[in-house]
Amino acid sequence: MKIAKVGNFSEWYSKILFDAEIVDIRYPVKGMPVYMPWGFRGLDYFFRELEKLLDKNGHDKLLFPVAIPESIFNKEAEHIKGFSDGVLWITHGGETELEDKLVLRPTSETSMYPIFALWVRSHEDMPLKVYQTTTVYRHETKATRPLIRGREIYWNEAHTVHATFEDAAKQVDEAVKIYSEFFAMFGIPFLVIKRPDHDKFPGAEYTYALDTLMPDGRSLQIGTVHHLGEKFARAYSIKYSNENGEKRYANQTSYGISMRGFASVLGVHGDEKGLRLPFVISPVQIVFVPIYAKGNNEEVDGKLRAIYEQLSKSYRCVYDDKNKRPGDKFYYWEMKGVPLRVEAGMRDLSAGKVTLTDRVGNKNVVDIAVLESEIPRAVKEYEKRLFEEARAFFDSHISDADGFRKVQSVYEEKNGFIRTGWCGSMECVERLKEEAFDVLGTERGREGHVRKCVICGKEGKEVIIGKPY
């Protein structure tokens, strides 16, 4: 690699996706890259961890069809306004034109909710909490970027149904908590921000987003949680009988994390040598590199391979006995982001020792007898350092400024998030957008702070602004 990601992030990102074999962008449909094995395994482990958290919190896993009939898709007016320009249409089966053409789901509210109307009849059927990990589709016309903006989006989306607005609001809080716990596992710092009305999910009452910062200082939305109120329930007739036998419209929430969350892990933690992956999602967790000398390969392999076999029972390990110099192997596996490396030559092995190195540079000579029990400690040490670096970068990129000139000069110096004021008008948002800024919204826990608008100077509320992907 040898590219510093700060200052050259775009170049760094493209190069690492190629070198580490995350995606292949040569697939002949715009915005639909191939997920290569290293990338897809990582993505898969990433979403499996999310699924575990959702399972623990009472969600059921299922799968809805990819195709939604136009007549069903068009029922919730605001939602459709938000999506209809940007969807892909299936119009033909073989040579035959379909009577009701089909949308490739851009998100699954409109496929799931007609069926939820059949599943939810009584207050006892709620809460209904389900999720699917699958692909959704957008007819993206802007520039695409692998894992960040594309026409095929791999994600996990959860959908819930509740009796009351309050129950759904509590579910929103639970979802924010789950997502916060999830990203904390990977050391990704974020703000929880309530989106302004013009940027909430089409059809939602309100939307919370988790926003992190990429190394270029631009903000990346890595999770969203929506309170849908009764809007979809009214459009799709999701009604239940309450305890008195009266029919009521249900309240709903939906929330999702896409491949962008995985992109943030790559971007936030990588360095000039390549990726640095959190232990739990790395396709290979420990790489073993034998150090041969004077043709003692068999002897070294005999001893080191036994250790590799033992650790392979608990961890995803690779034994790299390729015909390459150790330094080249180190370089390769560092670039791939593998958290731990065990290396040893005959002298070490005879003394009952190996060298355990992590991807942030901690290096320890360890007794073979205690190596296995050392791994959890080594992982903890590695991730502590990795996550602290990310936190330090993040914290140093949140600033405070008033007035547009000041905001611009602060952003020029520091990028990232800026706390400022906004009057709530779209005119002032449009002015911000001219400079690629956007009002991301109000930080959770800092609602109600009064502050003068960054553009017009009128009284407004404190908001976070930034330059989003």
Place this chain on the structure above:
Amino acid sequence: MKIAKVGNFSEWYSKILFDAEIVDIRYPVKGMPVYMPWGFRGLDYFFRELEKLLDKNGHDKLLFPVAIPESIFNKEAEHIKGFSDGVLWITHGGETELEDKLVLRPTSETSMYPIFALWVRSHEDMPLKVYQTTTVYRHETKATRPLIRGREIYWNEAHTVHATFEDAAKQVDEAVKIYSEFFAMFGIPFLVIKRPDHDKFPGAEYTYALDTLMPDGRSLQIGTVHHLGEKFARAYSIKYSNENGEKRYANQTSYGISMRGFASVLGVHGDEKGLRLPFVISPVQIVFVPIYAKGNNEEVDGKLRAIYEQLSKSYRCVYDDKNKRPGDKFYYWEMKGVPLRVEAGMRDLSAGKVTLTDRVGNKNVVDIAVLESEIPRAVKEYEKRLFEEARAFFDSHISDADGFRKVQSVYEEKNGFIRTGWCGSMECVERLKEEAFDVLGTERGREGHVRKCVICGKEGKEVIIGKPY
């Protein structure tokens, strides 16, 4: 339930899919049912076991896009002839007509192989062995049936690239071995059959299929393995340099197992009470049912729940303390197919005992102290009986007959597979098809047996015929 599956299989199958909440067929697109949580968890565990086997045998997991440009899709002539009538077309993004319209992949040869041409350059890049677990799409015009024939098919497909025809042939053998091991895990009996030319995969040199029998005696194809030779390599320009630096076309294989494999597990093992699931894929493996008496609920729960918590560390367990009679709970979880049940009242618990029952009716009073260590034995006993029943049914539905009249009368009595002769002509196949029979092909291991054609009486080869789904 209370429906005998033999004699009423179609009715049994529809009812169990609904009652056990496997799929919801009310989704408003023909042939695209919703996979409900119980069904999708089962399907997911099913494919995860297959993925483990593929991983163990050196396959990499990845994911290709769902959409294939028409211009790319059309390159392999035979393949296209086999599929082009039956695909779904994406023609529009928003209001805009796409320049190169897109096929929803009916299978992924044509999406993967142009990219394989970029990945395979030298003989050292092979074997390339990859798989994906995903959905594929067909514009099915025949009657659809959930998990058996539909427009959205959930499956695992593997694709490999090799230097020579022989290497690819060996890979075909490995795949047949992996698939055989896989279905053996679930106690599904099958024949490995080489399909006749008219029924091989479009574009393949030859195809092996694994065929099982459903309870109505019709055969179900649950896995296929294709030797693709150089045909696709020539169409998509997959070339490598051999050790002498000469350019050669690669040889390829592809193989897949779809949701049909899961359907066979449901159909083959179910009984008049409902499903009987193999332990490893059951969404719930052990259900705990407390037997209350005279309001001693708390006391019973206190003791039994502790056991449940302990076993939940190793198994997927449910503690059913719903306000229902024990008999109703038994009935419900039996219908769902849960392999093991632990029940106990205060008298048992005070004596340090619980009752362990399995879904085939074995019942044992077990000391709580040894319950955990008893589980693997109980699973083995349960599956032995379950799998033996399936084997007995299967074996008793393979017959031998010559001459069409005899074949018809044998089939009327016994259904299943019939060993007979076939001259190789399409005329005789057409005659068989008039009666819903088909030539499934030649059993692996029984090639070269000479036998008179069941229709025309001319000399031919031994084949298996049956009535396939």
